[in-house]
Amino acid sequence: MEVKFGITDISREVSIETSATPDEIAAQVRQAVVDASLVDLTDEKGRRILIPASKIGYVDLGAPAARAVGFGTL
Numbered sequence: 260m261e262v263k264f265g266i267t268d269i270s271r272e273v274s275i276e277t278s279a280t281p282d283e284i285a286a287q288v289r290q291a292v293v294d295a296s297l298v299d300l301t302d303e304k305g306r307r308i309l310i311p312a313s314k315i316g317y318v319d320l321g322a323p324a325a326r327a328v329g330f331g332t333l
Contacts, residue, residue, distance in 0.1 A: 265316035281320040
């Protein structure tokens, strides 16, 4: 699923693909905001992304999308 973070004072979004569920991401962001800590996510390629909760403007939780493979129509 794609997750987009709007970061204060930065014009571009931070976008990552992760296998985590929307509920897992939302819970982690909520906890990081309460604790004034970092949101710590790992993307599908194994890269680790740390975002300070105090700098998050918004979080866009995209719908999990299965990618079509092949030439057939759905």
